[in-house]
Amino acid sequence: xxxxxxxxxxxxxxxxxxxxxxxxxxxxxxxxxxxxxxxxxxxxxxxxxxxxxxxxxxxxxxxxxxxxxxxxxxxxxxxxxxxxxxxxxxxxxxxxxxxxxxxxxxxxxxxxxxxxxxxxxxxxxxxxxxxxxxxxxxxxxxxxxxxxxxxxxxxxxxxxxxxxxxxxxxxxxxxxxxxxxxxxxxxxxxxxxxxxxxxxxxxxxxxxxxxxxxxxxxxxxxxxxxxxxxxxxxxxxxxxxxxxxxxxxxxxxxxxxxxxxxxxxxxxxxxxxxxxxxxxxxxxxxxxxxxxxx
Amino acid sequence: xxxxxxxxxxxxxxxxxxxxxxxxxxxxxxxxxxxxxxxxxxxxxxxxxxxxxxxxxxxxxxxxxxxxxxxxxxxxxxxxxxxxxxxxxxxxxxxxxxxxxxxxxxxxxxxxxxxxxxxxxxxxxxxxxxxxxxxxxxxxxxxxxxxxxxxxxxxxxxxxxxxxxxxxxxxxxxxxxxxxxxxxxxxxxxxxxxxxxxxxxxxxxxxxxxxxxxxxxxxxxxxxxxxxxxxxxxxxxxxxxxxxxxxxxxxxxxxxxxxxxxxxxxxxxxxxxxxxxxxxxxxxxxxxxxxx
Numbered sequence: 001x002x003x004x005x006x007x008x009x010x011x012x013x014x015x016x017x018x019x020x021x022x023x024x025x026x027x028x029x030x031x032x033x034x035x036x037x038x039x040x041x042x043x044x045x046x047x048x049x050x051x052x053x054x055x056x057x058x059x060x061x062x063x064x065x066x067x068x069x070x071x072x073x074x075x076x077x078x079x080x081x082x083x084x085x086x087x088x089x090x091x092x093x094x095x096x097x098x099x100x101x102x103x104x105x106x107x108x109x110x111x112x113x114x115x116x117x118x119x120x121x122x123x124x125x126x127x128x129x130x131x132x133x134x135x136x137x138x139x140x141x142x143x144x145x146x147x148x149x150x151x152x153x154x155x156x157x158x159x160x161x162x163x164x165x166x167x168x169x170x171x172x173x174x175x176x177x178x179x180x181x182x183x184x185x186x187x188x189x190x191x192x193x194x195x196x197x198x199x200x201x202x203x204x205x206x207x208x209x210x211x212x213x214x215x216x217x218x219x220x221x222x223x224x225x226x227x228x229x230x231x232x233x234x235x236x237x238x239x240x241x242x243x244x245x246x247x248x249x250x251x252x253x254x255x256x257x258x259x260x261x262x263x264x265x266x267x268x269x270x271x272x273x274x275x276x277x278x279x280x281x282x283x284x285x286x287x288x289x290x291x292x293x294x
Numbered sequence: 295x296x297x298x299x300x301x302x303x304x305x306x307x308x309x310x311x312x313x314x315x316x317x318x319x320x321x322x323x324x325x326x327x328x329x330x331x332x333x334x335x336x337x338x339x340x341x342x343x344x345x346x347x348x349x350x351x352x353x354x355x356x357x358x359x360x361x362x363x364x365x366x367x368x369x370x371x372x373x374x375x376x377x378x379x380x381x382x383x384x385x386x387x388x389x390x391x392x393x394x395x396x397x398x399x400x401x402x403x404x405x406x407x408x409x410x411x412x413x414x415x416x417x418x419x420x421x422x423x424x425x426x427x428x429x430x431x432x433x434x435x436x437x438x439x440x441x442x443x444x445x446x447x448x449x450x451x452x453x454x455x456x457x458x459x460x461x462x463x464x465x466x467x468x469x470x471x472x473x474x475x476x477x478x479x480x481x482x483x484x485x486x487x488x489x490x491x492x493x494x495x496x497x498x499x500x501x502x503x504x505x506x507x508x509x510x511x512x513x514x515x516x517x518x519x520x521x522x523x524x525x526x527x528x529x530x531x532x533x534x535x536x537x538x539x540x541x542x543x544x545x546x547x548x549x550x551x552x553x554x555x556x557x558x559x560x561x562x563x564x565x566x567x568x569x570x571x572x573x574x575x576x577x578x579x580x581x582x583x584x585x586x
Contacts, residue, residue, distance in 0.1 A: 010408070013468060014409075027445055091336075109528055118559070250445070
């Protein structure tokens with residue numbers, strides 16, 4: 001009897017997710033193995049076209065670029081978020097300091113992107129200041145390149161990294177740092193050898209929270225990026241709405257899905273000791289740590 | 295008394311100050327939350343806060359600019375007047391956003407809470423499956439969710455519009471509701487339910503009189519999170535929307551892409567101010583939220 005009650009409670013959620021989450025995913029898996037229809041849609045004919053089309057040098061280039069931008073942006077975000085999380089954890093006014101991090105984060109996503117356009121644009125805030133200082137007469141083009149995309153991505157996902165890092169560092173026993181100093185470690189050694197190994201789980205979470213959404217970024221490269229900063233998300237949208245090649249849009253979506261969920265499960269399913277190996281083998285998450293060692 | 299026979303010299307005062315400061319420091323070191331001794335992390339923190347707030351202040355600054363261009367041409371509230379009086383489309387999009395946010399949050403909270411109660415209280419065959427399946431939509435990139443839903447809606451022949459946006463928002467809200475309510479239920483004491491049963495409560499009394507009131511803080515925070523996520527979403531909505539289904543983020547997007555009117559500055563400033571007013575009372579709650 002009890003068995004059925006539990007199932008009854010969860011049934012609406014199971015059904016909802018089956019219909020509106022699992023079924024759509026299955027459909028794009030199926031579509032990625034079908035042939036493209038003349039006016040969008042698909043022909044009921046099995047084919048690997050969509051996957052061979054991904055070997056197209058253009059798509060390979062964008063894949064590589066997406067990976068590169070995601071790694072650089074994630075590394076920068078972690079490098080900046082780590083001291084911030086530490087500073088909040090050691091502060092007396094944790095609530096206020098967290099509040100200051102959250103406010104910009106709760107401001108609408110597109111409003112924040114627009115704000116950066118207002119700052120970096122050709123007639124924007126920064127160029128106004130440069131012109132007023134007579135450093136430039138024609139204005140500098142800050143927008144529509146990879147640097148702008150990385151800057152705005154770091155801006156967008158900083159709070160995602162600061163929050164988990166804060167909550168891990170907050171649980172850390174700071175007297176261990178004093179102990180390390182008493183035993184002769186320099187301040188720097190005490191951070192790298194004592195603090196960092198203890199907050200590894202927070203670093204991994206923060207890394208995932210930033211890497212996964214950045215890897216699937218769509219709006220940021222569309223609005224502040226140029227030709228050199230087109231990412232996989234933009235290719236998917238173009239294939240879907242402009243070129244109307246649904247199988248190709250599906251196969252690229254599948255690749256993105258497999259890469260990101262694979263990464264998450266790989267890290268989430270590891271036991272703590274094995275996690276270290278993934279960590280060492282993975283330059284992406286190690287980068288900020290190494291930078292700190294220098 | 296001490297100073298009666300000896301005038302305090304400058305040196306004495308300095309020494310006194312120094313020992314006092316040393317004592318204070320020593321006392322603070324015993325506490326866990328002493329201010330960080332290395333001020334470098336504090337400096338970085340404040341630089342980051344300045345970086346995070348800079349764009350918001352720039353928007354606020356421009357929203358009072360009299361001119362259309364970004365160059366400063368004097369103080370004016372004309373864009374606020376235009377925002378209130380002459381932007382019917384914007385207000386329509388705003389009400390769409392509110393409708394979708396409340397509608398999808400209600401639906402997701404209802405379904406997600408039931409599921410959380412089911413998995414927290416009973417064990418059954420599909421339990422692990424439900425937990426895993428509820429977790430996966432959270433880690434998929436938004437674009438994949440949007441694309442798969444668009445293809446699905448096209449396949450089933452559902453016309454794109456407010457209804458499809460509502461379905462999509464309920465879908466991405468569900469995992470968050472489920473997680474937040476589950477977390478709350480795990481903290482609550484199961485013996486209360488047993489006591490209720492011993493005292494003769496039936497299944498529905500246990501649900502409505504005991505479990506749901508106990509989980510109420512979790513349910514409320516799940517509902518608010520769902521409303522926020524829905525108001526915020528751009529990417530998924532962008533794919534599944536159709537005629538009549540323009541939400542505020544989509545409207546802002548079209549303003550950015552196709553001709554910026556300075557109304558966007560005043561709108562942004564109002565939205566930022568609104569966020570601060572809404573979030574500020576919740577600042578203590580944030581610490582709890584971040585700890586999860």
